[in-house]
Amino acid sequence: MSKTALIVDDSPTMRQMVAFTLTNAGFTVVEAEHGKDAVNKAAAAGKMDIVVTDLNMPEMDGITLIKELRKLSAFKFTPILMLTTESALEKKQAGKEAGATGWLVKPFNPETLLKTIAKVLPA
Amino acid sequence: MSDEFAQFQEAFFEEAAEHLAIVEEGLLALEQYPKDLELLAKIFRSAHSIKGASGMFGFNAVTQFTHKMETLLDLLRNGEKAVSPPIADLLLKSTDCLKALIEAVKSGGAVDDEVVQRLTAELASASGAQPPAVPQKQSVAVSPQSASQERSYLIKWTPPEWLFQRGLDPLQVLKELNGFGDLSSVTLDMSRVPDLAEIDPEKCYLSWELQLLTGKDQKTIESVFEFVHEDSTLSIEEIRSQESGVRSNAAYDSIPSITPHPSSLRPQEDGGPKPLGTILVESGVVSPAVLEQALSQQKRVGEILVEQKAVTPRQLEQALNTQRQQEAASHTKKTDTTSIRVDTAKIDKLINLVGELVITQSMLSDLGSRFEIKQLPVLLERVAQLERNTREIQERVMGIRMLPIGTAFSRFPRLVRDLSTKAGKKIQLVLSGEETELDKTVIESIGDPLTHLVRNSADHGLEPPEERLDNNKSEVGTIRLNAFHEGGSICITVEDDGRGLSRDKIIAKAIKQGLIGENEKLSDDQIWPLIFRPGFSTAEKVTDVSGRGVGMDVVKRNIEALGGTVSIKTVTGKGTTFTLKLPLTLAIIEGMTVRVGKETYIVPLLSILESIQPKAGTIKTVVGKGELINVRGTYLPMIRMYEVFILEPEYTNPMKSILLILETEGERVAVMVDEILGQQQVVIKSMEQNFRKVEGIAGATILGDGTVGFILDVRGLLEIARQGTPVSAVA
Numbered sequence: 128m129s130k131t132a133l134i135v136d137d138s139p140t141m142r143q144m145v146a147f148t149l150t151n152a153g154f155t156v157v158e159a160e161h162g163k164d165a166v167n168k169a170a171a172a173g174k175m176d177i178v179v180t181d182l183n184m185p186e187m188d189g190i191t192l193i194k195e196l197r198k199l200s201a202f203k204f205t206p207i208l209m210l211t212t213e214s215a216l217e218k219k220q221a222g223k224e225a226g227a228t229g230w231l232v233k234p235f236n237p238e239t240l241l242k243t244i245a246k247v248l249p250a
Numbered sequence: 251m252s253d254e255f256a257q258f259q260e261a262f263f264e265e266a267a268e269h270l271a272i273v274e275e276g277l278l279a280l281e282q283y284p285k286d287l288e289l290l291a292k293i294f295r296s297a298h299s300i301k302g303a304s305g306m307f308g309f310n311a312v313t314q315f316t317h318k319m320e321t322l323l324d325l326l327r328n329g330e331k332a333v334s335p336p337i338a339d340l341l342l343k344s345t346d347c348l349k350a351l352i353e354a355v356k357s358g359g360a361v362d363d364e365v366v367q368r369l370t371a372e373l374a375s376a377s378g379a380q381p382p383a384v385p386q387k388q389s390v391a392v393s394p395q396s397a398s399q400e401r402s403y404l405i406k407w408t409p410p411e412w413l414f415q416r417g418l419d420p421l422q423v424l425k426e427l428n429g430f431g432d433l434s435s436v437t438l439d440m441s442r443v444p445d446l447a448e449i450d451p452e453k454c455y456l457s458w459e460l461q462l463l464t465g466k467d468q469k470t471i472e473s474v475f476e477f478v479h480e481d482s483t484l485s486i487e488e489i490r491s492q493e494s495g496v497r498s499n500a501a502y503d504s505i506p507s508i509t510p511h512p513s514s515l516r517p518q519e520d521g522g523p524k525p526l527g528t529i530l531v532e533s534g535v536v537s538p539a540v541l542e543q544a545l546s547q548q549k550r551v552g553e554i555l556v557e558q559k560a561v562t563p564r565q566l567e568q569a570l571n572t573q574r575q576q577e578a579a580s581h582t583k584k585t586d587t588t589s590i591r592v593d594t595a596k597i598d599k600l601i602n603l604v605g606e607l608v609i610t611q612s613m614l615s616d617l618g619s620r621f622e623i624k625q626l627p628v629l630l631e632r633v634a635q636l637e638r639n640t641r642e643i644q645e646r647v648m649g650i651r652m653l654p655i656g657t658a659f660s661r662f663p664r665l666v667r668d669l670s671t672k673a674g675k676k677i678q679l680v681l682s683g684e685e686t687e688l689d690k691t692v693i694e695s696i697g698d699p700l701t702h703l704v705r706n707s708a709d710h711g712l713e714p715p716e717e718r719l720d721n722n723k724s725e726v727g728t729i730r731l732n733a734f735h736e737g738g739s740i741c742i743t744v745e746d747d748g749r750g751l752s753r754d755k756i757i758a759k760a761i762k763q764g765l766i767g768e769n770e771k772l773s774d775d776q777i778w779p780l781i782f783r784p785g786f787s788t789a790e791k792v793t794d795v796s797g798r799g800v801g802m803d804v805v806k807r808n809i810e811a812l813g814g815t816v817s818i819k820t821v822t823g824k825g826t827t828f829t830l831k832l833p834l835t836l837a838i839i840e841g842m843t844v845r846v847g848k849e850t851y852i853v854p855l856l857s858i859l860e861s862i863q864p865k866a867g868t869i870k871t872v873v874g875k876g877e878l879i880n881v882r883g884t885y886l887p888m889i890r891m892y893e894v895f896i897l898e899p900e901y902t903n904p905m906k907s908i909l910l911i912l913e914t915e916g917e918r919v920a921v922m923v924d925e926i927l928g929q930q931q932v933v934i935k936s937m938e939q940n941f942r943k944v945e946g947i948a949g950a951t952i953l954g955d956g957t958v959g960f961i962l963d964v965r966g967l968l969e970i971a972r973q974g975t976p977v978s979a980v981a
Contacts, residue, residue: 138299139591140262144255144306183298197415203452206417212302228417229477234305234313237254246426247477249419 130248131155131172135165135180135192136210145179145210148237149244162187166195169202177248178207179231179240182218190218193225206247210235255306260589262303263356269296270352271660274345277338278663284333294323300348309355312348315366318373319344325377337376342664344369400431400465401488407475408439408457408483415452418478424458426474431464461489590690592650600646607639644931648838651691655733655742656684658693662704662731669708676715676726677708683733688740688834695812696742696832699805703744703828704729706802711748711826721823723747739814739831739856747825751818756780778818782806810965813839815914839934841961843927843953844910847897850959851923852932852951857964859911859918861926864904876971879904879920881911887971888920894946894970900924914964919971921962930954934961946970 132154136142146156157172159165161184169175178196182189189209196202206228211218219230228247231240276293283289301316319341325331347361347369354361405427409420427433439457443449462471471486472479527541536544552570555561561569614632617625659681670677712718712727719725730745753774760766760780780786784803809816814832833839833856841852868880869888878885888909892899901907901924909920932951937944948963 137295138265138303140258140265140303141299141306143261144258147258148254181302183295185292185295204414204417210302212298212305223416223481226416233302234308246474247418247422249422 129153129155130176131157131174133157133159133165133169133172133175133178133180135159135162135178135184135189137161137181137184141181141210145240148240149179151237152241161185162189162192162195165192169196169199174201175205177244178202178205179210179244180207181210182222190221190225193222193227197226206244208243208247259307261591262307263352264589264591265303266300266352269300270345270349271657272296274342274664275660277342277345278667280333281335281338281667284338287327287329290323290327290333294320294327297323300352304352309352311361311366312351312355315344315348315351315370318370318377319348322373322377331376331378340369340372340376344373400463402434403462403464403468403471404485404487404489405460405462405471406457406483406485407460409454409478410481411453411455413454413478416477420454420456420458423474423478424460427460427462427471430466430471430474431462433460433462435459435461590651590653596646596650600643600650603639603643603646607636607643610636610639641931644838648689648834649687651689652687652834653690653693654685654687655693655740656681658697658700659684659731659733661697661701665701665704666708666729669705673708674714675708675712677712678726678728680728680730681732682730686733686735686740688832692740692812692832692834695808696830699808699830700731700742700744702802702805704731707744707746707748707826711746711750713749717749735834736831739833742830742832743827744830745825745827750822750824750826751778751781751820752822753777759786778820781818782816838931839961840929841932841951842910842929843959844908844923845925845927846891846895846923847899849895849897850927850953850957851891852959852961853910853912853921854948854961854964855929857912857914859913861908861910862920863907864909866905869904879909881920884918886911886918886920888922889967889971890922892922894967912964912967914968917968919964919968921967932959932961
């Protein structure tokens with residue numbers, strides 16, 4: 128069975144690029160536009176193998192999303208990667224406190240994304 | 251940039267355009283509500299998105315510039331700086347500049363570097379920051395020298411207790427390390443594990459001691475712990491080196507202190523030597539400014555060759571031109587495609603419908619394979635179902651091209667702001683109906699005509715504040731843009747509450763230009779359209795305000811090219827309303843099929859007023875004006891279709907045939923046909939593209955029986971009717 132990934136980003140371009148990379152790597156992908164959307168989709172999906180989220184989003188930002196996801200029992204130990212821009216690296220700490228597993232600095236290329244995912248996702 | 255991501259560039263440009271619109275709109279609104287933090291957050295997010303995505307494609311100029319804007323926006327958003335008119339202005343200008351930068355990467359246009367640099371500096375100083383040093387290059391390249399040397403490391407790792415709660419799995423770390431070489435010994439330290447009763451299953455009480463034999467360097471090993479090392483107790487120690495015997499000890503207790511590595515032991519991060527200039531600056535021999543200046547004196551190869559007289563300046567110029575052309579060519583190639591973003595719900599619905607269509611089709615082919623005549627009712631029912639499916643799919647597919655008109659409206663707040671500042675008038679812009687949907691092509695084409703009209707209203711329609719006050723009007727003039735659906739078309743109105751058109755001035759001007767006779771009695775409805783005549787409004791202003799006269803004839807021509815009409819309503823002293831009526835889509839029209847002889851024609855339904863059977867004595871022939879028919883007291887020109895298109899008709903006697911009364915742009919004409927066949931939607935196929943332009947024909951279509959039917963161009967027919975008759979005499 129293929130692995131499932133929840134991709135959260137308000138930028139459709141970013142979302143498409145991440146989704147494209149993950150789909151090519153054999154993931155089944157669910158996309159969400161912002162934190163709230165993601166919480167709903169996570170709850171509806173029941174369980175995901177990995178979550179990749181942007182931080183700066185309308186409705187609900189990435190940090191809050193991570194906190195909310197950690198409250199769901201099915202997402203308590205799910206790897207969650209956050210995408211940050213360099214300027215937002217200070218968010219790393221906030222992300223860690225919220226329960227982010229790891230982070231990836233934008234811009235990145237498909238290989239780095241997959242490598243980072245491989246780091247946190249049991250094969 | 252990754253080539254795999256290059257395919258998303260088009261999506262990025264589209265998204266960036268939307269974000270730019272949001273930023274611009276937001277900044278304009280901000281001038282009124284400078285304390286609206288939510289608005290600021292929204293603007294910030296859009297800038298941030300552009301920055302993030304542009305970085306993914308390596309559009310560094312865009313990324314860096316947006317970063318500067320973002321820095322300032324961040325300060326505003328956090329309330330560390332207040333929004334002032336100069337800041338809003340700077341941000342608006344920066345938005346324009348950003349637009350140009352994006353356009354430049356998209357289609358290879360040039361950007362004024364000076365403007366970019368000036369704005370960059372202004373943004374930096376507004377953010378109260380010195381321009382930061384050149385960003386350090388991140389590199390994860392593994393040093394090539396160390397790759398061949400196997401070293402043995404002793405790794406001691408105590409992860410933080412909350413490791414699991416962040417979704418981290420220590421096993422992953424061990425696996426990754428193992429992938430680097432030979433994990434020869436793994437010792438698990440369980441001494442910290444409490445009694446079973448006290449154990450928290452969500453916490454990690456374990457520590458590890460590992461020995462790893464690997465060709466990777468220490469930095470690579472550290473990278474395995476990237477997400478945890480700041481919170482772990484971690485030491486990585488080289489226990490022996492097989493080649494050099496150098497013992498490097500970079501053990502550290504983590505949290506904030508990261509011990510810098512002795513640089514002499516470490517290769518340059520990029521794997522190559524530093525530029526000479528950098529070394530000189532670092533060793534303090536020269537200052538960065540001196541270096542900068544020296545570098546600026548560096549000459550380009552072309553200049554050197556010219557100095558050495560190896561090439562002439564002319565040859566150089568030619569070579570440079572060739573280079574520029576090649577550059578431009580390579581840029582234009584990639585922007586040929588256009589794309590459209592579609593709501594996934596629309597596509598899902600479409601897929602459902604296609605599913606239904608497939609079912610209907612299989613039902614039909616099943617029926618066809620063993621058809622008996624008694625099943626005819628079933629067949630008819632299935633065919634009706636097929637028709638429903640097809641129509642619905644057609645509507646949905648057209649719907650995909652439909653976009654809200656708001657995208658075309660969004661440029662106006664800025665335009666009106668600029669116009670009001672320039673003209674010294676106070677203007678308020680009210681937009682409504684932004685959600686009204688219409689065809690993408692139409693939206694793209696109405697931008698310019700609308701801009702003309704809005705500009706016209708601001709320049710000529712609205713009076714200066716003093717004049718308005720004198721006339722008991724509010725000092726602030728209002729321009730309203732509204733869009734709404736009406737029947738099968740969309741109406742867009744541009745309304746101002748200014749002084750209205752001046753009847754006397756238009757008449758005087760028209761007489762001067764010889765458009766109307768000196769003593770002609772004209773109704774208002776005949777006078778206003780005169781301003782759409784070529785050269786009418788450009789040469790001299792109808793209203794005597796300074797400003798740019800815009801070619802209203804161009805507006806009219808553009809709208810008509812889209813199959814639409816423009817009409818004017820004006821009340822002196824109260825204001826003017828221009829109404830644009832446009833078809834929802836350019837590809838399909840609702841048509842009435844008519845027959846003349848053996849030929850079938852399609853008449854656009856929108857232009858049909860009525861159909862009549864003329865009574866004897868209502869048709870008169872007037873010398874020089876052709877045939878006229880009296881319809882309830884009004885004489886209309888009559889056109890015999892068979893004469894225009896040279897056909898063999900069934901009837902040459904109008905009393906036996908049918909007359910369609912058609913209207914376009916307020917003028918009417920009666921067209922004689924043999925029979926009305928029915929009403930249907932037709933897909934327009936261009937005549938120009940497939941054949942050539944034919945007077946009186948707007949296009950062609952394929953009819954139900956597979957034959958070609960021509961679509962009448964009502965305006966063209968009117969022109970044909972007018973031939974040989976003075977324009978002003980048509981009544």
